[in-house]
Amino acid sequence: ATMPPLLSAIANAGRHGVLVKSAVVMERLGGVTRVALDKTGTLTEGAPRVAEVRVVGEGAAKGLGSAEVLALAAAAEHPSEHPLARAVVALAKERGLRLVAAEDFSSVPGRGVRAVVAGRVVQVGSPAALLGAGAAGGGAEVVVEEIEGLGRTAVVVLVDGDPVGVLGVEDRVRAGAGEAVAALGRLTGSAPVLLTGDNERAAAKLAGGVGITEVRAGLLPQDKVAAVREWEAAGEKVLVVGDGVNDAPALAAAHSGIAMGRAGSDLALETADAVVVRDELATVPAVVALSRRARRLVV
C-alpha cells in the first residue's frame, strides 16, 4: 500500500528536521492564516552573551563591584533554564567567579528569578518587573535606557530590594530568519507578528531586521495567550512559534504550535504540536507547505 498523504508528509517533515506529533497536527498546520513568532530563542539564536555589567545605585554603597554583582546574579540564575540565565552564569564562569549555592529559588516566567544567596535576597529580571512603580531606581532607569538603546536586553539585579546592577545582553538573529518570515507571509497571506516579553526597543530593532512590522513587546505569558485569542476570535487560525516556558500557554492555546527544539524548554517541547529538531527557522514554512500539499491529496 502507498502511505497516506498525511503520513508521508510527517515522514517528509522528519527529513526536514521537524518532529510533527500526529496526523491531525500535520493536517492543521496547512490551515494557518497568521503566524506569531517569539523573539528570544526563536528569531534569535537563544545563545545570548552578557556584553556589559554595570553597577548602579545602591551597588557601590553596598560595597559591590561588577564582579560581585555578576557573581550574585549568576548564583541566583544558576537553577534557571532561561537563555538569559545561562548567559549570566556563562560569563561568571568565564571570569572564574565562585558561585555560592542559591536557596529558596523561584522564577516567574517572563519576569525573572529570585533566590537567597549568602543570606541576601537577590532578584534578577526585567526592568519592567523589578524597577516598577515605587522602587527607587538610583540611576538604574537611565542605564537601562542606554542599554536598550543599543538594541540589547537589560537585565536588572536587585539585592535586598535595591537595584545594584544592570547587565546588557546581546543575542544574534538566526541565519535565515528574514527569509523564513517572508516565506510564512507568502504562505499564509498575512504578515507574521512578533510576540515578546522583551522590551519595546530591542523588539523593534530585531523586527526591523527580519521584516516584521507588527510587534507586541513587554508581554507576559498570559498576554501572549490573549493576543492569540484575540486573533482567533476574529476568525484567524494562529500558528505560534516559540521556545520558552513563557511560550507554553500560547503554544497550547493556538490553533497550532511549533517549538524550537535545541535550546527550547521541556515544557514548550511537550506543549507544542511539532518540534523543530534541526534548529533552522526555514523548516517552519517548509512544514506548512508540506501540510498544504498533503491536504490537496486527501479527499
Ligand code: ADP
Ligand atoms: P521572549 O518572549 O523574548 O522569549 P521572555 O518572555 O522569556 O522573552 O522574557 C521576557 C523578559 O523577562 C526578558 O527579556 C527578561 O527581561 C526577563 N526574564 C525572564 N526570565 C529571566 C531570567 N531567568 N533572568 C533574567 N531575566 C529574565
Ligand code: MG
Ligand atoms: Mg523565547
